Amino acid sequence: MTNSSNAAGAPKRTAVQIRGLRKVYRTRGRSVVGVDHVDLDVGAGELVVLLGPSGCGKTTLLRSVAGLETPDLGEISIDGKLVFSSSQKKALPPEDRHLGMMFQSYALWPHMTVFQNVSYPLTSLEPSARGDIKARVHDVLTKLGVAGFEERFPSELSGGQQQRVALARALIGKPSVILFDEPLSNVDAKVRRRLRQQLRDLKQETKFSGIYVTHDQEEAMELADTLAVMDAGNIRQLGTGREVYERPNSLYVAGFVGEVNFWPAELVGVGPHVAHARTDFGTFEIIGATASMQVGQKGHLAIRPERVNIGAPGAPVADPAPRVRGKVREVVFLGARCEVRIELPGAEVMAWLFEAVSHRSPPVAGGAVDVIFEPGSLQWLPA
Amino acid sequence: MTDAAVSGVKVETPRYRAVSIIVVLLALFVFAAIFFPLGVILQRALLPNWKPDFALWATTLAQPELLTAVRNTLIIAFVNTVISVPLGIFFAWLVERTDARWGALSRLLPVIPLLLPPVAMTIGWLFLADPRAGFLAAPMQGFFRSIGLSIDPSSLAVQSWGGLILLYVLFSVPHVYVVAAAAFGSLDPSLEEAARIFGKGRLKCFLSISVPAIRHAVGSSALLTIISSFGLYSIPALLGTAARIDVLSVYIYRLLHATYPPKIGQAVVLGVVMIFVIGLLWLAQRRIASSTGHAQIGGMGIRPNLISLGGWRWPARILLLLYVLLTSVLPLVALFIVSLQPFWRSTIVFDQLSFANFFEFWSDRQSRAAIVNSAWLAVLTTTVVVLIAGILSIVGKNVGGAREKWLGVLTKVPSAIPHIVFAVGVLVAFGFAPFFLNGTWLIIFICYLAVYIPQASIAAESAVQQVGNQLVEASRIFGARPGRTFWTVQLPLILPGLAAGWALIFTLVVGELNAAAILAGPRNPVIGYLILALFDNGTYSQLAALGSIIGLVSGVTVSIALILGRPRFSSKAVRADD
Numbered sequence: 001m002t003n004s005s006n007a008a009g010a011p012k013r014t015a016v017q018i019r020g021l022r023k024v025y026r027t028r029g030r031s032v033v034g035v036d037h038v039d040l041d042v043g044a045g046e047l048v049v050l051l052g053p054s055g056c057g058k059t060t061l062l063r064s065v066a067g068l069e070t071p072d073l074g075e076i077s078i079d080g081k082l083v084f085s086s087s088q089k090k091a092l093p094p095e096d097r098h099l100g101m102m103f104q105s106y107a108l109w110p111h112m113t114v115f116q117n118v119s120y121p122l123t124s125l126e127p128s129a130r131g132d133i134k135a136r137v138h139d140v141l142t143k144l145g146v147a148g149f150e151e152r153f154p155s156e157l158s159g160g161q162q163q164r165v166a167l168a169r170a171l172i173g174k175p176s177v178i179l180f181d182e183p184l185s186n187v188d189a190k191v192r193r194r195l196r197q198q199l200r201d202l203k204q205e206t207k208f209s210g211i212y213v214t215h216d217q218e219e220a221m222e223l224a225d226t227l228a229v230m231d232a233g234n235i236r237q238l239g240t241g242r243e244v245y246e247r248p249n250s251l252y253v254a255g256f257v258g259e260v261n262f263w264p265a266e267l268v269g270v271g272p273h274v275a276h277a278r279t280d281f282g283t284f285e286i287i288g289a290t291a292s293m294q295v296g297q298k299g300h301l302a303i304r305p306e307r308v309n310i311g312a313p314g315a316p317v318a319d320p321a322p323r324v325r326g327k328v329r330e331v332v333f334l335g336a337r338c339e340v341r342i343e344l345p346g347a348e349v350m351a352w353l354f355e356a357v358s359h360r361s362p363p364v365a366g367g368a369v370d371v372i373f374e375p376g377s378l379q380w381l382p383a
Numbered sequence: 384m385t386d387a388a389v390s391g392v393k394v395e396t397p398r399y400r401a402v403s404i405i406v407v408l409l410a411l412f413v414f415a416a417i418f419f420p421l422g423v424i425l426q427r428a429l430l431p432n433w434k435p436d437f438a439l440w441a442t443t444l445a446q447p448e449l450l451t452a453v454r455n456t457l458i459i460a461f462v463n464t465v466i467s468v469p470l471g472i473f474f475a476w477l478v479e480r481t482d483a484r485w486g487a488l489s490r491l492l493p494v495i496p497l498l499l500p501p502v503a504m505t506i507g508w509l510f511l512a513d514p515r516a517g518f519l520a521a522p523m524q525g526f527f528r529s530i531g532l533s534i535d536p537s538s539l540a541v542q543s544w545g546g547l548i549l550l551y552v553l554f555s556v557p558h559v560y561v562v563a564a565a566a567f568g569s570l571d572p573s574l575e576e577a578a579r580i581f582g583k584g585r586l587k588c589f590l591s592i593s594v595p596a597i598r599h600a601v602g603s604s605a606l607l608t609i610i611s612s613f614g615l616y617s618i619p620a621l622l623g624t625a626a627r628i629d630v631l632s633v634y635i636y637r638l639l640h641a642t643y644p645p646k647i648g649q650a651v652v653l654g655v656v657m658i659f660v661i662g663l664l665w666l667a668q669r670r671i672a673s674s675t676g677h678a679q680i681g682g683m684g685i686r687p688n689l690i691s692l693g694g695w696r697w698p699a700r701i702l703l704l705l706y707v708l709l710t711s712v713l714p715l716v717a718l719f720i721v722s723l724q725p726f727w728r729s730t731i732v733f734d735q736l737s738f739a740n741f742f743e744f745w746s747d748r749q750s751r752a753a754i755v756n757s758a759w760l761a762v763l764t765t766t767v768v769v770l771i772a773g774i775l776s777i778v779g780k781n782v783g784g785a786r787e788k789w790l791g792v793l794t795k796v797p798s799a800i801p802h803i804v805f806a807v808g809v810l811v812a813f814g815f816a817p818f819f820l821n822g823t824w825l826i827i828f829i830c831y832l833a834v835y836i837p838q839a840s841i842a843a844e845s846a847v848q849q850v851g852n853q854l855v856e857a858s859r860i861f862g863a864r865p866g867r868t869f870w871t872v873q874l875p876l877i878l879p880g881l882a883a884g885w886a887l888i889f890t891l892v893v894g895e896l897n898a899a900a901i902l903a904g905p906r907n908p909v910i911g912y913l914i915l916a917l918f919d920n921g922t923y924s925q926l927a928a929l930g931s932i933i934g935l936v937s938g939v940t941v942s943i944a945l946i947l948g949r950p951r952f953s954s955k956a957v958r959a960d961d
């Protein structure tokens with residue numbers, strides 16, 4: 001089953017389908033939940049990024065798909081083929097799952113040359129399925145800009161070159177899915193950015209499907225077709241990067257993807273389109289009420305720092321949005337933006353000002369400002 | 384790879400069944416070779432004819448000579464441990480933690496003696512310090528005369544308590560060193576630094592911080608020294624007999640070979656007693672080790688600041704060199720000289736030197752057979768034992784968990800049993816009905832297999848540990864079945880480690896005397912047997928030639944194996960995922 005036959009298939013097939021996955025590690029009498037209740041679909045040509053803090057189960061999920069861990073419950077199919085099912089007591093070994101993988105440590109075999117490393121997935125195949133190995137290796141190495149290193153050993157390459165070789169090895173067999181476990185965490189920021197760019201280009205070109213693990217949110221946003229934010233073994237939110245950023249379903253997700261201002265609040269009114277939330281420093285309108293919102297519900301009122309507007313105190317009010325008078329605590333110039341911390345009655349808010357850098361003179365510490373809360377910028381995050 | 388049994392889901396692996404069966408058979412074979420002989424001697428000693436009967440114990444323990452042998456063995460074990468353990472730890476501290484070391488060479492220096500079989504070292508020392516014909520005897524006596532002391536030449540003999548202990552110490556120190564050096568290597572250097580900052584002197588720092596911090600290693604190396612003191616046969620056989628100092632190992636040998644019919648029952652009883660004593664010591668050591676803990680082992684990969692010895696630096700280095708001189712250089716030189724002489728004498732007559740001795744025993748059918756067969760046996764057993772250990776440790780690593788742990792523990796059992804006792808076990812278990820292997824090569828092979836499996840598996844396990852998990856996992860992800868993964872990734876990566884283990888074990892087998900003394904005979908002669916025969920006949924120059932050959936062959940094999948096994952890739956890359 002190769003990718004090409006998959007791409008030709010009329011309905012959009014799922015590359016990976018995970019249902020009800022649970023994996024508990026038992027060591028010395030203690031049990032630690034790796035992942036639990038995980039459902040996830042990866043479409044053909046889709047790159048799903050798993051994002052979450054250390055220990056939340058990203059690697060566990062990835063290794064379960066790879067067949068390197070045997071889960072306790074659930075089902076996994078790859079390319080429509082069931083590879084793991086706890087109810088059917090079935091588990092295919094990793095070598096039968098037709099995968100590619102890029103490891104955090106690269107895991108290039110130190111005793112093999114670059115050529116031997118990259119051709120390994122092909123030489124594992126039946127002779128008839130191998131094709132012209134030399135040409136295929138040369139192709140993929142050229143594509144990644146590491147042609148000419150065929151006869152070197154991995155220890156004779158730089159970190160970035162090793163990474164490309166590792167990527168070449170993951171790509172060469174045209175696997176159904178490529179798994180990435182923090183593949184870019186060992187190189188410096190510049191190389192990392194270039195490799196991300198290259199990875200995006202490659203995905204455009206070869207349309208591979210993949211699961212990508214990282215705890216770097218910028219990387220996640222950049223690469224993800226779909227972003228899965230994980231927490232303590234569960235997927236907390238699934239959606240495009242934009243959806244997750246703009247409509248986080250919890251404080252946890254909001255805080256993990258980008259910066260956010262938030263205050264404890266209670267819903268005091270829920271209409272068909274708008275809701276009202278009361279905080280210590282005022283009651284605010286929120287646009288976009290959902291069915292789950294009820295009067296009396298406790299949670300958080302949140303706003304991204306780049307959505308916070310400020311105005312000079314007492315300036316004419318063209319904007320009907322509610323304003324709160326505050327005192328500037330601190331102004332930090334960060335190049336592309338200004339970070340302003342403002343003290344409100346019993347609360348604090350951070351604002352990122354972009355125009356202030358170029359056009360207007362930024363607020364000064366100690367001065368008074370009005371903080372403007374646009375209803376469309378405010379969000380309700382249930383507890 | 385984790386335990387599939389937890390979820391009750393078995394990975395579909397019908398194709399690997401054949402492989403699993405082979406591995407299980409291999410493990411069973413090894414464990415049979417280890418535990419069947421032990422079981423048999425336990426049964427013979429404790430339940431002869433399957434009921435408790437202590438008549439055998441009564442006769443065994445009633446022998447008057449036994450008491451002397453036990454007393455002598457205990458004295459040697461005690462004195463040897465008391466001297467060797469501090470000395471070995473001190474050397475390890477010097478090399479690992481102070482600026483007495485220079486270059487990588489100094490880390491190897493103290494282990495050089497491990498490459499020279501104890502029997503070659505003993506023969507060498509015989510030639511050096513025999514009171515009449517020893518090369519050192521005349522100069523030493525001259526020295527004492529010149530300072531006005533007239534002493535009886537025989538009081539400087541190596542065939543004495545002093546000589547015996549000297550050789551036991553020379554033999555034991557490198558073993559202690561290896562254990563202690565590893566412990567120092569992983570010791571958190573900040574402890575020592577803290578001590579130095581708080582104004583402790585160098586020696587005080589060594590005694591009050593470094594040694595207590597590695598007390599676990601102290602305990603296990605002391606145990607190791609005691610075990611080898613109990614079981615060592617070559618040194619007391621060659622030196623103790625002339626000095627009329629009998630020890631247990633020689634006593635057991637005599638029960639089997641100097642009486643007719645052989646008193647196998649008594650040998651078995653003594654073996655069982657030794658096993659129990661060592662077992663008790665082992666338990667005690669475990670108790671002490673676990674109650675004190677070893678929390679100080681930091682295990683960070685940073686190179687510590689070496690403690691500066693100041694003016695003591697060169698004395699320390701000279702001490703290390705002197706030690707290598709005494710254990711390896713001097714005995715080897717003595718062996719070479721005597722082997723070139725027509726007969727052993729303390730002066731060198733240059734125009735009489737020749738290789739005649741070498742040709743002579745090459746022309747002797749029995750001697751030639753012993754050498755050729757020993758060589759084959761050594762190559763064969765070493766290869767088999769190292770391969771089995773390699774396979775078992777890879778499999779152990781793959782299955783993980785408790786099974787890996789037990790595999791590790793069980794393969795180490797023979798190291799806690801003196802070889803001579805183990806050889807008795809093998810003789811009793813396989814020598815007679817229903818196997819009738821007495822006098823065959825196979826019985827020696829079985830014994831060596833079991834006796835050397837601990838060293839082989841230690842070498843293999845550390846090699847396997849150094850190969851990152853992800854390297855193996857990557858192979859499977861990229862479509863390789865376990866067989867291909869084994870041949871293309873796991874085996875090549877652990878090969879350097881296995882080669883080093885191979886070399887070490889090869890030298891041990893070539894110069895092996897304990898099992899050879901019990902199991903070899905005119906029908907299945909090996910070098911060890913030949914050595915004892917030459918020694919008994921007093922053909923010393925041939926003995927020297929044989930010792931030289933052993934020394935040379937060991938040195939050359941070790942070098943070749945280490946060069947061949949040297950990795951082409953940096954060791955950093957192997958540990959890719961730690």
Ligand SMILES: Nc1ncnc2c1ncn2[C@@H]1O[C@H](COP(=O)(O)OP(=O)(O)OP(=O)(O)O)[C@@H](O)[C@H]1O
Nearest residue numbers: 025027032033034053054055056057058059060215
């Ligand atoms: N082999 C194992 N044995 C026991 N517990 C484990 C094992 N592997 C992972 N865990 C536990 O399972 C949980 C999830 O671990 P996992 O490695 O999947 O986290 P992660 O999200 O990949 O973290 P990181 O970002 O640090 O790599 C953690 O609590 C971890 O301690």
Ligand SMILES: [Mg+2]
Nearest residue numbers: 058059060181
């Ligand atoms: Mg991880």
